[in-house]
Amino acid sequence: xxxVTQTPRNRITKTGKRIMLECSxxxxxxxxxxxxxxxxxxxxxxxxxxxxxxxNKGEISDGYSVSRxxxxxxxxxxxxxxxxxxxxxxxxxxxxxxxxxxxxxxPGTRLTVL
Amino acid sequence: xxxxxxDPGPLSVPEGAxxxxxxxxxxxxxxxxxxxxxxxxxxxxxxxxxxxSGNKEDGRFTAQVxxxxxxxxxxxxxxxxSDSATYLCAMVTGGGNKxxxxxGTQLKVEL
Numbered sequence: 115x116x117x118v119t120q121t122p123r124n125r126i127t128k129t130g131k132r133i134m135l136e137c138s139x140x141x142x143x144x145x146x147x148x149x150x151x152x153x154x155x156x157x158x159x160x161x162x163x164x165x166x167x168x169x170n171k172g173e174i175s176d177g178y179s180v181s182r183x184x185x186x187x188x189x190x191x192x193x194x195x196x197x198x199x200x201x202x203x204x205x206x207x208x209x210x211x212x213x214x215x216x217x218x219x220x221p222g223t224r225l226t227v228l
Numbered sequence: 229x230x231x232x233x234x235d236p237g238p239l240s241v242p243e244g245a246x247x248x249x250x251x252x253x254x255x256x257x258x259x260x261x262x263x264x265x266x267x268x269x270x271x272x273x274x275x276x277x278x279x280x281s282g283n284k285e286d287g288r289f290t291a292q293v294x295x296x297x298x299x300x301x302x303x304x305x306x307x308x309x310s311d312s313a314t315y316l317c318a319m320v321t322g323g324g325n326k327x328x329x330x331x332g333t334q335l336k337v338e339l
Binding site: 118154155156157158159162164172204206212214215216217218219220221222 | 234236260262269270271272273274277316318320325326327329330331332
């Protein structure tokens with residue numbers, strides 16, 4: 115079984131809809147991350163969490179919110195989706211200290227906002 | 229100007245060729261350097277990790293860091309079709325805890 119899972123894998127939605135992307139991990143890591151990937155822009159950090167009570171904004175958090183329900187679960191919400199949020203979304207986990215440089219990514223969620 | 233610059237490609241080479249992938253960066257505080265490989269429809273996975281200037285070798289892969297020039301490279305010897313993927317460089321400052329990624333270079337190794 116995969117160590118980092120994401121649901122759904124693909125989602126098409128309409129402008130203005132609320133969307134939640136979910137991430138679960140079995141690696142026992144405290145740190146979890148949400149990224150979006152766009153052609154020509156690479157991976158950009160949306161939010162990250164170093165433990166259940168710690169949530170931090172990343173480079174591009176506007177329009178997004180997150181919830182860390184448990185050590186193993188970290189969900190990303192788009193409160194009111196807009197077309198420029200169409201992208202590939204990745205969840206990742208890591209250990210602490212320098213081990214944080216080794217991030218384990220999920221398979222991604224392809225989101226299309228019409 | 230982006231902190232990390234990487235040519236997006238695509239780069240197409242014949243099987244068996246030596247491949248050179250590169251990134252330049254502007255932040256001299258970056259101290260740890262990584263190469264991630266991303267296959268189509270998959271998440272990135274760590275391929276190489278280096279700290280100091282110089283070379284690090286792992287099988288057919290060699291990572292090279294030149295901090296004085298703010299330039300890192302990944303060399304792939306005897307390239308195989310299975311090496312076809314997008315390669316992303318990533319780096320982090322000494323006291324930092326967030327990776328900064330390059331945009332990725334798409335590589336295709338043809339039979």
